[in-house]
Amino acid sequence: MIPALQLMEIDGHRIAWREAGSGMPLVLVHGIGGHSGSWENQFVSFAPDYRVIAWDAPGYGKSEALADDALTVEGYASSLAGLLRALDAEHSHLIGHSLGAVIISAASQQGATQPRSLTLLQPVTGTGKLPFDERERIRLARIADMKRLGPVRFAVERGVQILSRLTPADRAEQAVAVMKLVPESGYLAAWEMMCRADIFSVLNKKCRTQVICCADDPVSPPATGQEIAAQIPDAQFHSVANIGHYASIEAPELLDDLIRRFIVSE
Numbered sequence: 001m002i003p004a005l006q007l008m009e010i011d012g013h014r015i016a017w018r019e020a021g022s023g024m025p026l027v028l029v030h031g032i033g034g035h036s037g038s039w040e041n042q043f044v045s046f047a048p049d050y051r052v053i054a055w056d057a058p059g060y061g062k063s064e065a066l067a068d069d070a071l072t073v074e075g076y077a078s079s080l081a082g083l084l085r086a087l088d089a090e091h092s093h094l095i096g097h098s099l100g101a102v103i104i105s106a107a108s109q110q111g112a113t114q115p116r117s118l119t120l121l122q123p124v125t126g127t128g129k130l131p132f133d134e135r136e137r138i139r140l141a142r143i144a145d146m147k148r149l150g151p152v153r154f155a156v157e158r159g160v161q162i163l164s165r166l167t168p169a170d171r172a173e174q175a176v177a178v179m180k181l182v183p184e185s186g187y188l189a190a191w192e193m194m195c196r197a198d199i200f201s202v203l204n205k206k207c208r209t210q211v212i213c214c215a216d217d218p219v220s221p222p223a224t225g226q227e228i229a230a231q232i233p234d235a236q237f238h239s240v241a242n243i244g245h246y247a248s249i250e251a252p253e254l255l256d257d258l259i260r261r262f263i264v265s266e
Helices: 036-046 073-086 099-109 132-162 169-180 184-196 222-229 252-264
Strands: 006-010 013-020 025-029 051-056 093-097 117-121 209-214 236-240
Touching: 006 073, 013 036, 013 073, 025 036, 025 073, 025 099, 036 051, 036 252, 051 073, 073 099, 073 184, 093 099, 099 117, 099 184, 117 252, 132 169, 132 184, 209 222, 209 252, 222 236, 236 252
Parallel strands: 025 051, 025 093, 093 117, 117 209, 209 236
Antiparallel strands: 006 013, 013 051
16 A cells, blocks of 8 residues: 655755655655556565655645756755655665656765665666757647646656556556546646756766666667666666566566665665
8 A cells, every 4th residue: 555645844955755664774666657656566565675666756746846956866855865865765775657757866876865776777877968949849739738638648658658558457547547637737847857857877887787778668678778787887777578668567577676686786
């Protein structure tokens, strides 16, 4: 069962998170199409052995949105770091999915947290380094899709695009159900951040890191993960077959085994 939401005001900004278990902190940071509840399988898997923490990013769930001028990877990373300081969880294993991988990279590179390890799960790169015209085309097209479809229909159509065709129907439905709960305003704010971000500029090259990608993932294909891992000394890289962009739901047993083996071998 997913733990109840908790709320805290940090530096005048309300943040929501879920927590279960005790011991070494294991911090789960969702992507643009997720929220704290998207990690239900990982709470079940890891809470017996770890203190598992999953936040709602600014603008998601009951977390307060950031101001427009803070819609940068640094703004989101600072918000995450503030929560971890408040929870005495700065020295943790950080796991970031998709856009969450950019956030944990920035938070750790800036020294705002001191993680024991980083797991970059299906990381996106951001479009910050693209030429302006190309970046704007991508940015405006996604905004138009969300406005035209609304968050529920957008989630359904996005699920068809990003999940593996081999994913069991019940797990595909679970992933889409998660995406349906993402608020339009929170999604579009995070999208603005993604369009300004460049993961290569915020990679922590000193922290023990693994990168996990999936062969059926069109958002973060294995070639992207390999390029990222190549920039981090001694990073481990894993490419998993027959899974799309939501490994935590599509194949939680396999993913959780990779995470567990990595964090226990430190």
